[in-house]
Amino acid sequence: MADPTTDPEISFTQIDVDLDVQDILLTASQHDIPKLRRLVRTQSALPDASNVKDPETGYTPLHSAIAACEADTETGTDDAKKQEEHAELLKSGAETVRFLLQEGAIWNDLDNNDETPGCLARRIGATELYDMIVDAGVRAEMLLSRLEGYEELSDGDDEEEEEEGEKEEGAEATQTEVEAEVEAPELVDASETHDVAIATSTGERLANPSVSNTGYLDSSLNITTDRILDADQNGVMMSWESSIMKKSAQNLLPRPGLKVLNVGHGMGIVDGFFQEQSPAAHHIIEAHPDVVVEMKKRGWDSKPGVVIHEGRWQDVLPGLIESGETFDAIYYDTFAESYGDFRDFFSEQVIGLLEQEGKWGFFNGMGADRQISYDVYQKVAEMDIFEAGFDVEWEDIPVPKLDGEWEGVRRAYWVVDNYRLPLCRFMD
Ligand SMILES: C[S@@+](CC[C@H](N)C(=O)[O-])C[C@H]1O[C@@H](n2cnc3c(N)ncnc32)[C@H](O)[C@@H]1O
Structure with a gap:
């Protein structure tokens, strides 16, 4: 088997991947949607380009786009101009977040600071971005909960079932896409594992998947x-x-x-x-x-x-x-x-x-x-x-x-x- 530390071909591939990841994260932070679209859809060879992660910070493109919206709190001579610039930044940030969510970005992936993109938006006071992430979370959870009901219905063995089985496979893929690392509450989560959605987990006071x-x-x-x-x-x-x-x-x-x-x-x-x-x-x-x-x-x-x-x-x-x-x-x-x-x-x-x-x-x-x-x-x-x-x-x-x-x-x-x-x- 080839050794990535000595095989130059493999090392170059790894370097390419790292550069791709950094390029996507930087472009997300610059709110450059046309370039981001190119990178995410065509140029990058990465399988899930809208959910790449920076190895040091754990930032995803969503984290990067939101972090770039943090207001400059140093007071200066031209505060009105600063405010205007910040409003513009928030606007382009919102457009970038919308684009990334449409591209399948996960709403609740955790960075190395244990923050989801929404936590980050809330911490820097970017309310509009926070609300967008909440809405994305609701859509993902509703989808999971509907899929759960759908799976419960489809355990027969007739032809229709076979068709449904195929759809289910697709559904599972979608589910994986929306699943992330944040703990999934139910009516309160006691779990120490990072789980997914309320629709699929069980738990403590409606919560912990490890407690039945x-x-x-x-x-x-x-x-x-x-x-x-x-x-x-x-x-x-x-x-x-x-x-x-x-x-x-x-x-x-x-x-x-x-x-x-x-x-x-x-x-x-x-x-x-x-x-x-x-x-x-x-x-x-x-x-x-x-x-x-x-x-x-x-x-x-x-x-x-x-x-x-x-x-x-x-x-x-x-x-x-x-x-x-x-x-x-x-x-x-x-x-x-x-x-x-x-x-x-x-x-x-x-x-x-x-x-x-x-x-x-x-x-x-x-x-x-x-x-x-x-x-x-x-x-x-x-x-x-x-x-x-x-x-x-x-x-x-x-x-x-x-x-x-x-x-x-x-x-x-x-x-x-x-x-x-x-x-x-x-x-x-
Ligand atoms: C969080 S405690 C309720 C606290 C209560 N509200 C109080 O004011 O003290 C939950 C209770 O629900 C009970 N419980 C759990 N599953 C139940 C079930 N399926 N049916 C009835 N009771 C259940 C538990 O044994 C526990 O006593």
Whole structure:
């Protein structure tokens, strides 16, 4: 076999590749779209020219195009002129970003500073560019989520299936194109691996691909007064979320005498706030045996109006729907479930359980370990919620400082400053 360190032909090829990469990155930073088009489409022999990476910085063409838009913050004599020049730079930057995205640039590739192009745009205050990347992320995630549904449908063996199989291969290629290194949230990711999209991953509080719901339910938990950890030290629930739970409960159950269903008891924080509203009926579904033991120890089975359903919501809810139970408020906050599970929950179950004027909500932790992921997944969820026939209102509430909270927890699953609290109702 040829040795690249001694074989001159191979070394020259490597040098050519390196020069090509540098040329593409430089051209992207200069916002020179005609030259970039030539390089990406024809001149470069690189297989995926719009996603090349600088070995030192990890910059992709998207990173380079955005980094070049950073404002010169030194104040000078001609600030108005500087501002004008910067506006021009942002304009050409936006055009370059649009071009690169059209050419298949990955929206969430990480550079060596652990930043996606969107993180970089946000850090330098390039809002328009940030929004473009968020939109690209939403498109990629929606595509993945549709492909996931498509793959689920296509596992027969007739002729149509064969045709579909061919399409699937194409689909996989597209999926690979849009997949990148950033952690894929679900309703919060505990994973340490860099994964892809909510559509395909499973996880912690709708998150971590390394945690499956059945694996989690079979494992034993460490339950203390201020947290629940799973067997791998992933945070299942933590007491810092109390203000979020309080506001969620108050929004969903504004007065006494209503009927509420809570899916996922955890530490019983949200259920405690529901109880304060003296509900007429208070159903709780909890699947983990350790949590069920703990909740009974704390007397939950004898609290007013409380009915405990032991088991997974997937198994419990069809029976509740069949028996004609309906609720004024429904809250969903589970652990180690996929985004697909969550979507099934609201599009298949909530419809049969919610009173016409009722409200439902969920713990919105999708992508909360990175602002851009949080923004992308909020939009993805919003679109799916609309599609299922609901309106959603969002309210930003500040999250307390969490500096000391993560000691002993495998991964900080919350990084963003504000919690975006959802409140959903049937569309008019
Ligand atoms: C994050 S905790 C809920 C925290 C709760 N909101 C509170 O205020 O304390 C998630 C809970 O959902 C439960 N769970 C996980 N998967 C479930 C499923 N499929 N059905 C019902 N409960 C589930 C977990 O055992 C855990 O107790």
